[in-house]
Amino acid sequence: MGVAIRDILTEYKRPAEWDRLRGRAAFDGNNALYQFLTTIRQADGTPLMDNEGRVTSHLSGLFFRLTNFIEKGISPVFIFDGKPPEFKSKTISERRAVKEKAEIQRVEALKVGDIQAAFRHARSSTRVDKEIIDSSKRLLSLMGIPYLDAPSEGEAQAAFMVSEGIVDYSVSQDYDSLLFGAEKLARNLTVSRKRKIRSRTITVNPEIITLDEVLSGLDITREQLIEIGILIGTDFNSGIRGIGPKKALKIVRDNAFEKILSESVPDFDYLPVKDFFLNPPVTENIIPDYGAVDGAGVTEFLCAEHGFSEERINSVLEKINAGAGQKTLDQWF
DNA sequence: CAGACAAA
DNA sequence: TTTGTCTGG
Known part of the structure; x- marks a missing residue:
């Protein structure tokens, strides 16, 4: 994880x-x-x-x-x-x-x-x-x-x-x-x-x-931080047995990343993984759209549909209503 | 995990 | 007021 x-x-x-x-x-x-x-x-x-x-x-x-x-x-x-x-x-x-x-x-x-x-x-x-x-x-x-x-x-x-x-x-x-x-x-x-x-x-x-x-x-670059990750293991590669973050840090500082990697896992091509960290697919132009809490909708969903206690849910909803007034979430500050 | 409530 | 224990769905 x-x-x-x-x-x-x-x-x-x-x-x-x-x-x-x-x-x-x-x-x-x-x-x-x-x-x-x-x-x-x-x-x-x-x-x-x-x-x-x-x-x-x-x-x-x-x-x-x-x-x-x-x-x-x-x-x-x-x-x-x-x-x-x-x-x-x-x-x-x-x-x-x-x-x-x-x-x-x-x-x-x-x-x-x-x-x-x-x-x-x-x-x-x-x-x-x-x-x-x-x-x-x-x-x-x-x-x-x-x-x-x-x-x-x-x-x-x-x-x-x-x-x-x-x-x-x-x-x-x-x-x-x-x-x-x-x-x-x-x-x-x-x-x-x-x-x-x-x-x-x-x-x-x-x-x-x-x-x-x-x-x-x-005293490292982001690329070196990624290399540390690759040495110890990420979600995308296994890492080298016996190498934890401390050793990995020393290795990248000594500019020995490629050497250690090719010695330990000669068949592993780390470039796609490194490139994935540097240039992952992302969606640009995101504008988060905040709205008001739909109290009735929340109660319907949690209480009517999923059996939550109306008392518990409503007391929390009242608490945030009292604090926020009519403001929507993003207008809070 | 977070809230409610009891016990300290 | 603080801290521990139980319960929620």
């Missing part, structure tokens, strides 16, 4: 106050939905579902998070993945295999009564399918939030939109948009709360990564 360059980015993660996040943001839609689907589950891994068995975890996550964004003056544009490049097919089939196996293990764990294992395997088996995407788009429309299908990778489209100034930053838990050239990437855009991870409690706060800071701090 994404390029694993976290360990060389720690110094460049800046805590971001919500006020500083006001503005337009290009969200990696598939990434956001995946997060909701993996985390919003019961203890045994069962997702939230309506009475017809349709998964609704993502709708819950989206609704409550988006209303928070509206309150905070963040105008999202959701970007969904389009057609993957040919060289991603190996990754895609590998992931599918992992998920199918996880689904079998989930059922098995449930049979044995191992709730925790069932939860873990349920998470691993999570897939963002067409039904999930379509229902999400429906909710976005009702909430006046624009979205688009990228011609190829969503992260590439998001990066392009940052570069063009169409949005102020991209939002994803993955770092790929940096390789695609996004000048600003925001992460952890969740309501801050303490999380307990093995007896330790830590607060997860929103953070911003600025590409220029990363590149000047590491």
Whole structure:
């Protein structure tokens, strides 16, 4: 899932106050939905579902998070993945295999009564399918939030939109948009709360990564950052066994990228991958079109159609109405 | 994950 | 007010 360059980015993660996040943001839609689907589950891994068995975890996550964004003056544009490049097919089939196996293990764990294992395997088996995407788009429309299908990778489209100034930053838990050239990437855009991870409690706060800071701090170019990605592995190539971000950084600084690559994987032609990061297919001339929240429509969709509690939904809708008055989302600031 | 509510 | 636990659909 994404390029694993976290360990060389720690110094460049800046805590971001919500006020500083006001503005337009290009969200990696598939990434956001995946997060909701993996985390919003019961203890045994069962997702939230309506009475017809349709998964609704993502709708819950989206609704409550988006209303928070509206309150905070963040105008999202959701970007969904389009057609993957040919060289991603190996990754895609590998992931599918992992998920199918996880689904079998989930059922098995449930049979044995191992709730925790069932939860873990349920998470691993999570897939963002067409039904999930379509229902999400429906909710976005009702909430006046624009979205688009990228011609190829969503992260590439998001990066392009940052570069063009169409949005102020991209939002994803993955770092790929940096390789695609996004000048600003925001992460952890969740309501801050303490999380307990093995007896330790830590607060997860929103953070911003600025590409220029990363590149000047590491003293590399974007091309070299892409090369680091290729060495350790991206969604589009496997990477070299035994090379992590630290070693990869040293390699590109020593200008040994081509040498190491040709020694380790002589049959691999990295150029198409590198070129894909530098010049991905994107849609130009995007103008995000924001609208007002259709409260009645949202209630109809979430409550009547999918069984959400009218009380809960309405109280949140009232809250944003009180704050925003008659303004549409984009007029907030 | 985010909201609601209880307990501290 | 802060922190922990439960539940949502």
